[in-house]
Amino acid sequence: MSFWRRSVLAACAPLLLVACATSFPAEPPIAAKGPQYGTFGFDVAGMDPKISAGDDFFDHANGRWVETVEIPPDRSSVNTFTQLREIASQRTAAIIADAGRSNAPAGSNAQRIGDYYASFMDEAAIEAAAAAPLRPELDRIAAIHSRADLARELGATLRADVDPLNSTDLYTDRLFGLWVAEDLHDTTRYLPYLMQGGLGLPDREYFLSDTQRFRELRTAYQAHVAAMLTLAGYDLGDQRAGRILALELAIARAHWSGVDTTDVAKADVRWTPAQFAAKAPGLDWSAYFAAAGLAGQPTVGVWQSTAISGIARLVGSEPIDTWKDYLAYHAVSRAAAFLPKAFADADFAFYGRLLNGTPEQPARWKRAVDHTNTALGDAIGRLYAERYFPPAAKAEAQAMVENIRAAFDRRIVALDWMSPDTRAKAREKLAKMRVGIGYPDTWRDYSGLEIVRGDAYGNQVRAELFEHHRNLAKLGRPVDRSEWFMWPQEVNALNAPLQNSVIFPAAILQPPFFDPLADPAVNYGAIGGIIGHEISHGFDDTGALFDAEGRLHNWWTPQDMAHFAERGRALVAQYDGYRPFPDAGVSGELTLGENIADLGGVSVAYDAYQILLKGRPAPVLDGFTGDQRFFLGWAQNYRSKHREASLRRALVTDVHAPGEYRADTVRNLDAWYAAFSVKPGEKLHLAPDQRVRIW
Structure with missing residues (x-):
């Protein structure tokens, strides 16, 4: 905690x-x-x-x-x-500034620190690249044609980004989150735990509450989704955003509440790979686990079991095109800070100004x-x-x-x-x-983490993947x-x-x-x-x-x-x-x-x-x-x-x-x-x- x-x-x-x-x-x-x-x-x-x-x-x-x-x-x-x-x-x-001035050798931590920072600060290069750094991910999403393709793409987005015992790491906008930690019953070994995710608003209450405030926030969220997709070059943004909001509403209905999520005894569930197929049909779990780096795990913790079953059911029932729109929006949203100013400003206008009431975006150096x-x-x-x-x-x-x-x-x-x-x-x-x-x-x-000066978004992607692999490497050790x-x-x-x-x-x-x-x-x-x-x-x-x-x-x-x-x-x-x-x-x-x-x-x-x-x-x-x-x-x-x-x-x-x-x-x-x-x-x-x- x-x-x-x-x-x-x-x-x-x-x-x-x-x-x-x-x-x-x-x-x-x-x-x-x-x-x-x-x-x-x-x-x-x-x-x-x-x-x-x-x-x-x-x-x-x-x-x-x-x-x-x-x-x-x-x-x-x-x-x-x-x-x-x-x-x-x-x-x-000040430490980062010193690293940037140090002429550090390639592959040193000082080089990584200085180059990561300098890349984010290079606004001219980021503006010139436009949305091109994100294009490979959006192209992969566009190439989804089957439920197996969808499962592989969903698995490829999994990251070790949640912790149910840490009170502010409970949520992820990815469909599921991964927590690699000690087995609840045998703390001499690690176990992977899946957690519910997939929402672009902070909690299921934002989707399910019928108060005027939450209704207005949902309307604003739909407009924000449409605007972000339009910035990324998608047509029919309003229609796509409507489908995404409806899908996330269905995901929210499957979610556990915050109180239930912190109920460790209720969350103490684990399934074998075969049980995932039986208890959470709709998602091709074999394809998902292979893409996520979890193939071969004998058991996986299922923190919010009924929520994960409900979300998997939606993967199997909702139109593939809706899922493609959903994946595209969340890819753009996660990348916004590393894309041109128009993306970052739109992201802040919704998540910073509207959701939190913050008048001004932090200066770029702070970010x-x-x-x-x-x-x-x-x-x-x-x-x-x-x-x-x-x-x-x-x-x-x-x-x-x-x-x-x-x-x-x-x-x-x-x-x-x-x-x-x-x-x-x-x-x-x-x-x-x-x-x-x-x-x-x-x-x-950090010797396995490649930081390339001038590649702000790529650096972020590699850093997230490095942390994911660092956690996966714990399994079996x-x-x-x-x-x-x-x-x-x-x-x-x-x-x-x-x-x-x-x-x-x-x-x-x-x-x-x-x-x-x-x-x-x-x-x-x-x-x-x-x-x-x-x-x-x-x-x-x-x-x-x-x-x-x-x-x-x-x-x-x-x-x-x-x-x-x-x-x-x-x-x-x-x-x-x-x-x-x-x-x-x-x-x-x-x-x-x-x-x-x-x-x-x-x-x-x-x-x-x-x-x-x-x-x-x-x-x-x-x-x-x-x-x-x-x-x-x-x-x-x-x-x-x-x-x-x-x-x-x-x-x-x-x-x-x-x-x-x-x-x-x-x-x-x-x-x-x-x-x-x-x-x-x-x-x-x-x-x-x-x-x-x-x-």
């Missing part, structure tokens, strides 16, 4: 890496004698003291910041994470850095770690993780609702949880338990249930999350809460289903699981009560895993801070007690401001609650009430027996 996930990284003006490097905004200065934020690590000026903590803790801690901060015109939202990503992206851009990072993230990350994450920072973060792990263990021991047998297994899982800080021990080998699923330059964190591991990249270990010069109370509330969040993911509604070895294995007594589920239902009800709009609210069920992790994270981080104090009273700083500073550090994590379209999309697709409700998780902790003198009658006040306590 990821804490957050990828961002649009940043970059600059055309062609010349040297010129680009000089135009980056300067990094925020790091104070030599004090914390970067305020006098003790928290931005007091961003508070709104007129609002009581008990009525709205998010606004109490962040209200003036929300009032004054402006969402950049090339973003749909702004929050603490996006602000730190700007810093990380500036650093990443160039983003795509270079996606293609060569580990190569860039190695340089990032060397430059920006010294050993001392890693050692300090590791020590903090171990303090929080120890505090979590104490909480498990003290649970009054857990039996000795379950408690022993929970402690074993916690003790065996592996922690990655900053960067991986080994780096990815020993499992690499040390593999990272993030780059050091990501402002993010991750719990990997099948590895029983947590990962904290270098870029998240910076102010305001983590500042060596800040007050420990703020650090424990901020990065401590994030560390606790990721550890708690190992014991959320999904993580709790995996044992100390990462296997999907029930280690709970029935009574303990019933107690755990009951407490989860109480948290669902609490979050179901949050409604950012009169007609749209938070789904407590969809966000349950993240809410359990937030509640566990802030609780265990508070305990760890108390252990650090060793019974001594914390000093009062600028009029704030230690407990107040701790909780303010937590609230500062979730500073956020959305455009309406972006927030509405998040309510449908994001397993995280909006930031204001994540900050308000503290209403379940007794210590918060004492810290801010919260009284009955205030809006966030909960009677002691209504406060949800899980870990």
